[in-house]
Amino acid sequence: MKVEQIYTGCLAQGAYYITSNGEAAIIDPLREVKPYLDRLAKDGVKLKYIFETHFHADFVSGHVDLGKETGAPIVYGPNAACEFDCISATDGQEFKVGNVSIQVLHTPGHTMESTTFLLKDENGKDHCIFSGDTLFLGDVGRPDLAQKAASMTQEQLAGLLYDSLMNKIMPLADDVIVYPAHGAGSACGKNMMTETVDTLGNQKRMNYALNQPNREAFIKAVTDGLTPPPAYFGLNVAMNKKGYDSFETVLNHGMKAFSPDEFELVAELTDALILDTRNNTIFYRGFIPQSVNIGLDGDFAPWVGALIVDVKQAILLVTDEGREEEAITRLSRVGFDNVLGHLQGGFEAWLKSGKEADIVDRITAEQFAKEVRIGQDLVIDLRRESEYAAEHVDEAFNRPLDYINDWIKDVNPKEHFFLHCAGGYRSMAAASILQARGYRNFTEIAGGFKAISETNVPKTDFVCQSKTMHA
Incomplete structure (x- = not known):
């Protein structure tokens, strides 16, 4: 045995x-x-x-x-x-x-x-x-x-x-x-x-x-x-009870490669979500406008499930070359089977074609320490409540990434805010979602709280959630 x-x-x-x-x-x-x-x-x-x-x-x-x-x-x-x-x-x-x-x-x-x-x-x-x-x-x-x-x-x-x-x-x-x-x-x-x-x-x-x-x-x-x-x-329970398309069918469909022109056209015609799975340290420097960043080098599938509400959502993939199959496989594990295809040649091919690109305003923790005015500037901490309770930036608001679809409406787009998580993975996902929905007036912090903790930014373990984020 x-x-x-x-x-x-x-x-x-x-x-x-x-x-x-x-x-x-x-x-x-x-x-x-x-x-x-x-x-x-x-x-x-x-x-x-x-x-x-x-x-x-x-x-x-x-x-x-x-x-x-x-x-x-x-x-x-x-x-x-x-x-x-x-x-x-x-x-x-x-x-x-x-x-x-x-x-x-x-x-x-x-x-x-x-x-x-x-x-x-x-x-x-x-x-x-x-x-x-x-x-x-x-x-x-x-x-x-x-x-x-x-x-x-x-x-x-x-x-x-x-x-x-x-x-x-x-x-x-x-x-x-x-x-x-x-x-x-x-x-x-x-x-x-x-x-x-x-x-x-x-x-x-x-x-x-x-x-x-x-x-x-x-x-x-x-x-x-x-x-x-x-x-x-x-939705996953329903698939497990009722059955589903074979994995090979899902994989073959998702492995369809689109040129930049084809990719752009399919995105326009299908209202597909563009899911960019590259590392956050690369994504922020340049990406297809309206893309959502959830990196493969992390808890990819659970975060897709938490942030993309409908498993039937049509998806177009942008990945590092050679990682397309990995992304499709991991999406299928949580029921996201409707992958229409991926960008052939990755984001580099998009850039070479002369198409428009976007960036995220990211600064270092050291820059954040110089710029932030505690008590005046809005700081949003995307970590889970237990992480926030252990220690956080003074006067920061805790808004876990898991519930961004609920709290995003409370963010005033006219008021500048700083955004961070523990290390940068979650904050870049949030930044991409915010920008896709028209929010531009924010700055994301590289390295997250781990990097911030090494600066002289005032920190506390006192939990206070009574204030509102409305201006």
Whole structure:
């Protein structure tokens, strides 16, 4: 028996590959399935089952394509209403894979079909659990994503989650290994550890959710401080339930190369969003007007999902040469399949064609320290609330990038403001969105708060959000 975690850092997502005596199972696969097919061929094993812990909200799983390619059945837990062929297993049902077995532990709460899969070794001993979004390391799954579908409140779902954990997970032995679906950085929880594997015994000791004194305390603890989920979550759930176009179809479509003239024409005719995936340190010097910058060298897919509300939005790509396929692949993982094509030759080809370009007004942290007048100038800090609370520029306003589509209307376009994040990735995304919507009277700070912290700009950890950004 062999268990391998295949972790994708930019999504903070864990898929799992299990082999035993010539047979294999894959749990929660990513959208692109060729790496799995190659691995199965290399190992000379037959894929017997594809297990899904639940209908994922934060990414599009590869279960449908993988099932078509291999003929392996897709297995969900109870209550799974798929719009394709799948097995909706019963609680306690076991599936043999080689000399081992995988038992279904129905653990509703995160969603109604949420299931933990218990792997038993060749001797029938409990070896590990694939806990999906039921149990994370340091946290549990948020109970507010399935309210509408389940016709339940988040408190009712949290109560179900408590019952699932206490009745199905906590009785297992301390030496059982926990393999969760996500780690730190995922929007599916709020307090995850950076580690991606742990023992259940350690989680019993240190996981705050597993150490609440009673059901009521648990419900309060896990529902406290939940931020609104990204808009694309519901659309990803629908794709995972209903199926989707094959990844190869999406890739072939997106790999269509346009000359600068063709690119410009397609943009005008389709109202496509121009997504520039170059690094922020390059983007600000020159880009196609109205472009939105979300760099590939970062948490690209989650930020696309947070900032571009509609997964059906038509997209035209500008990338560094040779990175087109990577961008299309990572977009498809969160359901953004409508990539019309990309700019052949990248932004350099656009410049050489003599077409118009735009820039962002970016200054160094040292320049910012010389120019800013604390208490007079408006400074917008795009970091998350926890980052801001730890330390921030005196009198700065905290407006997390995640919610720019909500707070942008509160920005007075006639009042100059400074803009920064932690290191420059998020502030350049915000700058590109602001300029695409007609805001020009701002200055973005290179290196973000990390660079600012090394200057003499006054800083504080006192949180005050009472002021308004209106002039």
